[in-house]
Amino acid sequence: MLAKRIIPCLDVKDGRTVKGVNFVDLRDAGDPVELAWQYSQQGADELVFLDITATHEGRKTMIDLVKSVARQVNIPFTIGGGINELKDADALLAAGADKISINSAAVRNPNLIDELAKSFGSQFVVVAVDTRLVDTQNLVHLRGGREQTDIVTEAWIKEAESRGAGEILLTSMDHDGTKNGFDVSLLSKINAAINIPLIASGGAGNEQHFVDVFQQSGVDAALAASVFHYGEILIPDLKNTLRKNHIVVRG
Amino acid sequence: MIGIVNYGAGNIFSLTAALVRCNLPYGMINEPADFDKYERIIIPGVGHAGAAMQKLRDSGLAEAIPSLTKPVLGICVGMQLLTSFSEEGNADMLGIFPMRTLHFQQRISEKVPHMGWNTTQIRRDCRLFESIADDTYFYFVHSFFIEFQEEYTATSTNYGVDYAASIHKDNFYGVQFHPEKSGPAGEQLLLNFAAL
Numbered sequence: 263m264l265a266k267r268i269i270p271c272l273d274v275k276d277g278r279t280v281k282g283v284n285f286v287d288l289r290d291a292g293d294p295v296e297l298a299w300q301y302s303q304q305g306a307d308e309l310v311f312l313d314i315t316a317t318h319e320g321r322k323t324m325i326d327l328v329k330s331v332a333r334q335v336n337i338p339f340t341i342g343g344g345i346n347e348l349k350d351a352d353a354l355l356a357a358g359a360d361k362i363s364i365n366s367a368a369v370r371n372p373n374l375i376d377e378l379a380k381s382f383g384s385q386f387v388v389v390a391v392d393t394r395l396v397d398t399q400n401l402v403h404l405r406g407g408r409e410q411t412d413i414v415t416e417a418w419i420k421e422a423e424s425r426g427a428g429e430i431l432l433t434s435m436d437h438d439g440t441k442n443g444f445d446v447s448l449l450s451k452i453n454a455a456i457n458i459p460l461i462a463s464g465g466a467g468n469e470q471h472f473v474d475v476f477q478q479s480g481v482d483a484a485l486a487a488s489v490f491h492y493g494e495i496l497i498p499d500l501k502n503t504l505r506k507n508h509i510v511v512r513g
Numbered sequence: 514m515i516g517i518v519n520y521g522a523g524n525i526f527s528l529t530a531a532l533v534r535c536n537l538p539y540g541m542i543n544e545p546a547d548f549d550k551y552e553r554i555i556i557p558g559v560g561h562a563g564a565a566m567q568k569l570r571d572s573g574l575a576e577a578i579p580s581l582t583k584p585v586l587g588i589c590v591g592m593q594l595l596t597s598f599s600e601e602g603n604a605d606m607l608g609i610f611p612m613r614t615l616h617f618q619q620r621i622s623e624k625v626p627h628m629g630w631n632t633t634q635i636r637r638d639c640r641l642f643e644s645i646a647d648d649t650y651f652y653f654v655h656s657f658f659i660e661f662q663e664e665y666t667a668t669s670t671n672y673g674v675d676y677a678a679s680i681h682k683d684n685f686y687g688v689q690f691h692p693e694k695s696g697p698a699g700e701q702l703l704l705n706f707a708a709l
Binding site: 263264265267302307308329332333334336337338355356357358360382383384385386428429456457458459482483512513 | 524530632650652
């Protein structure tokens, strides 16, 4: 049976991981490659790297980083951040990225999804969506949740699917950072509305939150950052808990 | 040494990186004469099977493949090229295996693409899977699958339907999953191929 995926997410700036990391065995906690390797050893199913670098020079560093990860890590990984046109994606593909994730660029230019899917295949294109509840509606937000749009989240996700997205990474900004659990009701609704894989993001605080999101919303994967980086949740323990709750995970 | 059929279908950095991790030397096959330089051949491939078949024909490398007698391994779309026909582009493939490549859509109720880690069940003895346990997880990402067929299916996987996750006939092998992204089991499979 297809296993539910656990995905640690690493923020990278100028080739270094940003958020603090609290692993015992790390020689260099700022080295994304070593961190990625550690996660692969712990049983992470996939990795996401978010490039939050602002400068052109930093972007070049990212390509080198992607190559290093592809050389040393034997699980799939996605690169997000700074992908605005085909050539950005092409460079990442050539460097060994398995998937790329686009967010604001897709909202500003939805055709980018079609172009990327046509050039590289849907399996390469993850559309990341940041959502926040405004009054009673979930609306798409840009710039890490700071900029509100008038686009309804569910409608945008369906449009992204029809344009050729191969996967959706949905982050609830209302839940992100709270450690109170994933937005199970929104994720259930979105999961039922689409026929491509859905990654849940935002709100993970303990192992039970992962059990809940898989059991109650049916998502394909769950992503988290700080709970993994600070060692609050260890992936082998998390997988044991999921297994005890009859959720299929890779051993 | 392993020769990689270099016909321009998708990126091969991940594959060559995995071969390096496994200490397996490799080179590129750019023209038919290059087939003689290597003891084993890998046909990579991502993207659209019909388009990949066209590129393979345009490269001038397609004709030599069916008559090869050394071990040949097709990966993902590279495996689908070994079948007789693909619904992706309704295109004739190399026809080494009398099996068809079919679309998941309309045949299963699960999400498409089939993306992530799934187990494969061993159906027949195949040296590609030596030291790899039954029900081992491999990484898959595909929207088209090769129909199950008793005679040439080495391992099968279930995703809404039982299909051929790996195939074997004489010196020809194919795997639908990505050994280069499938952790230690994938690397073991590449090592097994290199030891054939």
